[in-house]
Amino acid sequence: MALLADTAGAVVTDRVIQSLPQLQAATYIGRGKVGELKGLVSMRAADLVIFDDDLSPVQLRNLEKELGCKLVDRSGLILDIFAQRAKTSAAKAQVELAQLEYLRTRLTRQWTHLSRQKGGIGTKGPGETQIETDRRLIRDRIAVLKDKLEKIDRQRTTQRKGRSLHTRVSLVGYTNAGKSTLMNSLAGAEVHAEDRLFATLDATTRLVYLARNKQVLLSDTVGFIRKLPHRLIESFKSTLDEVRESDLLLHVVDVTHPARDEQIRVVNETLEEIGALDKPTLMVFNKVDALASPDELAGLRASLPTESVFVSASRAIGLDHLKERIIEVMEANFVETEVILPAAEGRILTHIHSVAEVISQEYVFATGADGGEPIPAVRLHFRTAPQHYEDLKIQLNQLSRLTV
Numbered sequence: 001m002a003l004l005a006d007t008a009g010a011v012v013t014d015r016v017i018q019s020l021p022q023l024q025a026a027t028y029i030g031r032g033k034v035g036e037l038k039g040l041v042s043m044r045a046a047d048l049v050i051f052d053d054d055l056s057p058v059q060l061r062n063l064e065k066e067l068g069c070k071l072v073d074r075s076g077l078i079l080d081i082f083a084q085r086a087k088t089s090a091a092k093a094q095v096e097l098a099q100l101e102y103l104r105t106r107l108t109r110q111w112t113h114l115s116r117q118k119g120g121i122g123t124k125g126p127g128e129t130q131i132e133t134d135r136r137l138i139r140d141r142i143a144v145l146k147d148k149l150e151k152i153d154r155q156r157t158t159q160r161k162g163r164s165l166h167t168r169v170s171l172v173g174y175t176n177a178g179k180s181t182l183m184n185s186l187a188g189a190e191v192h193a194e195d196r197l198f199a200t201l202d203a204t205t206r207l208v209y210l211a212r213n214k215q216v217l218l219s220d221t222v223g224f225i226r227k228l229p230h231r232l233i234e235s236f237k238s239t240l241d242e243v244r245e246s247d248l249l250l251h252v253v254d255v256t257h258p259a260r261d262e263q264i265r266v267v268n269e270t271l272e273e274i275g276a277l278d279k280p281t282l283m284v285f286n287k288v289d290a291l292a293s294p295d296e297l298a299g300l301r302a303s304l305p306t307e308s309v310f311v312s313a314s315r316a317i318g319l320d321h322l323k324e325r326i327i328e329v330m331e332a333n334f335v336e337t338e339v340i341l342p343a344a345e346g347r348i349l350t351h352i353h354s355v356a357e358v359i360s361q362e363y364v365f366a367t368g369a370d371g372g373e374p375i376p377a378v379r380l381h382f383r384t385a386p387q388h389y390e391d392l393k394i395q396l397n398q399l400s401r402l403t404v
């Protein structure tokens with residue numbers, strides 16, 4: 001929460017915590033706490049009170065009135081940060097849509113004062129008319145944004161289809177875990193990374209060389225956070241499609257974070273929510289350089305699942321091992337096959353060599369199904385990714401069948 005506030009540009013002066021057996025419907029926190037908070041607000045001359053939970057419009061209104069300063073709840077704050085950080089037109093549209101959806105449920109708040117003043121009960125006062133006008137404007141704007149996002153969505157789907165022959169890997173993880181830094185180290189890319197939350201809002205995709213003839217498309221995505229507003233997840237659908245359609249996820253964890261385990265849980269819950277929990281996933285524990293001692297790393301290695309990978313994205317430690325693990329996972333579902341091709345089919349032969357791992361290649365003479373003279377041919381035994389195999393099968397089916 002403190003990091004979120006800092007990211008939004010606020011300076012935190014005090015923190016107030018209350019454990020209540022039951023929430024107060026009117027003010028969320030108890031009466032005594034409201035008084036205490038009010039005292040702090042005036043003593044510090046605070047401009048803003050932030051709640052680490054979502055408040056109802058009524059609670060927001062009541063508390064704002066009592067405290068005499070601006071109030072933001074957790075969703076409101078996260079939306080604000082997203083709005084500040086959105087750079088591309090897609091991210092901006094996604095954030096604005098989420099903001100309007102948030103505002104729509106809270107519209108009454110701004111106008112109650114006016115409507116009570118100018119219009120009596122049962123009469124249609126100017127305040128109420130204003131609300132209706134605003135509602136209509138918001139509805140229209142939401143329709144425009146949804147339309148725009150649908151277009152972007154279609155474009156991105158086409159772009160992704162064009163890349164479908166590559167194995168696709170997505171970086172996922174809690175915000176600030178080091179996803180963009182890892183992307184930069186692996187791809188030699190210049191993706192924006194910083195010690196603030198939600199540095200990345202848009203998916204960026206780069207080609208990463210793992211080994212000779214082995215490359216994947218790696219995508220960096222928006223970070224997850226505890227209690228991520230639901231409407232944000234929905235409006236970022238197109239960015240998150242990248243995750244949903246990946247062949248492999250790299251779940252990046254800040255190993256030094258005190259709430260590490262909770263962050264892992266939150267990420268898994270969010271993955272479940274977007275329907276990507278069943279993807280093959282490698283756990284990547286990042287920032288090992290910042291651990292207190294080598295003993296701590298040894299302890300972690302022993303306590304975490306053996307297939308976990310430990311890296312330092314910023315110091316480029318453990319990246320070779322990570323690449324090997326990615327190759328292993330990729331190759332686990334490779335298809336192995338043998339074909340006989342006319343030696344004259346140079347184009348297909350070259351293609352196979354570029355997308356597959358050739359186990360053996362032998363020059364033979366082969367005859368077609370219709371008999372006839374044997375022709376020079378090549379017998380190839382190779383392994384390749386399922387998507388390449390499907391693509392090759394289509395090309396090979398156009399040739400006549402040869403036997404030796």
Ligand SMILES: Nc1nc2c(ncn2[C@@H]2O[C@H](COP(=O)(O)OP(=O)(O)OP(=O)(O)O)[C@@H](O)[C@H]2O)c(=O)[nH]1
Nearest residue numbers: 176177178179180181194195198199200223313314
């Ligand atoms: N010590 C240390 N710091 C790291 C490492 N990797 C990343 N960081 C720092 O962690 C902070 C966050 O890094 P980012 O790469 O922006 O994190 P992210 O996961 O992309 O964050 P969001 O885009 O906000 O979700 C930055 O200050 C990085 O310099 C690492 O291996 N070691």
Ligand SMILES: [Mg+2]
Nearest residue numbers: 179180199200
């Ligand atoms: Mg990032």
